[in-house]
Amino acid sequence: MTSIGGAGTSGMVDWNLAVATATRLVRPGPEVSSDEAREVVAELRRHAKASEEHVRTYTRMIPEGAEPHDTPVLVVDRAGWIKANVAGFRELLTPLLGKMQERRSGNAGSAVLGAFGGKVTGVELGMLLSFLASRILGQYETFAPATRDLPAGANGGGRLLLVAPNIVHVERELEVSPHDFRLWVCLHEETHRTQFTAVPWLRDHLQGEIQSFLAATDVDPGTVVERLREAAQTLAGGRPEGEEGEPAPSLVELVQTPEQREILGRLTAVMSLLEGHADYVMDGVGPQVVPSVAEIREKFQARRARGASRLDLALRRLLGLDAKLRQYRDGERFVRAVVDQVGMDGFNRIWTSPNTLPTKTEIAAPADWIARVHRKADS
Secondary structure: OOOOOOOOEOOOOEHHHHHHHHHHHOOOOOOOOHHHHHHHHHHHHHHHHHHHHHHHHHHOOOOOOOOOOOOOEEEEOHHHHHHHHHHHHHHHHHHHHHHHHHOOOOOOHHHHHHHHHHHHHHHHHHHHHHHHOOOOOEEEEOOOOOOOOOOOOHHHOOEEEEEHHHHHHHHHHHOOOHHHHHHHHHHHHHHHHHHHHHOHHHHHHHHHHHHHHHHOOOOOHHHHHHHHHHHHHHHOOOOOEOOOOOEOOOHHHHOOOHHHHHHHHHHHHHHHHHHHHHHHHHHHHHHHHOOOHHHHHHHHHHHHHHOOOHHHHHHHHHHOHHHHHHHHHHHHHHHHHHHHHHHHHHHHHHHOOHHHOOOHHHHHOHHHHHHHHHHHHHO
């Protein structure tokens, strides 16, 4: 097995074991013949290429004649998604894990970590990834170190992943046109790629916010391991809810400091913007190139809302995925309201600098963003 980013173990987490565990446990994808699999991959690649021009024309984020920095588009299976995300997690979490490693000696959490160690934590992370790997349709990996098997953009640029078996599974479940659904998914993910390739400062800004959040973490290392154990126990049918019948706490709810809450508010606003913008674009482009877009959206929204089962709902809460669902909804409402008021070019002022990004409060009150950015600039 290819080592993730060099050595497989970094004390706190055995990353290679996380990959091996997730790959072993992930559910098999839908049954397809070899010919059908090749056709799906080829069509997703065609749609990904076609989506570039559709998104570029609709968003007007890339000036005419300008070329954004290119990043690769990879059609992967569930194991490929797992490998890519472990590499990304390791890239982002190394500073935090190093800090936690330093705290092990003489810390109350060190006994817990000593009992479980990097290998057990790797297994638990692998269990979580195996759950997520069957649910992600596509993803623009913003922080994507290149590996032998997984290329990435130059200078730390990202890559766009399309998870073929999951796309096939959902299009069958919803009973929608495969051609339309595949293009619809590609439009969403291509919008994310455009956001980061057309706005040079966005990746560094987001990475800076995440690293500031992690640097401010003042969490007992044993608490982090306990959260991973709770999630793993949920997957194993152990304890999906808290001791008093309350939902298990989200991993994001490890936030303990006012500084982190402030950073998390800014991150939530940015992620709501990015997800809502992608939803707005995929539906805006849709009627011209995806004839059944209204049917797809209606069925997909219902699927998002209901979840698959009580277990699925418990895990969504634990992992903070319910918050992500709100980001799609709230962000799309914000984008739609702003474009309705000031047009697409007026909305695109949002990409001017970090100062023109909406706050968490403004996501819920688009008129406040318009007043701050437009009326102040135009006065």
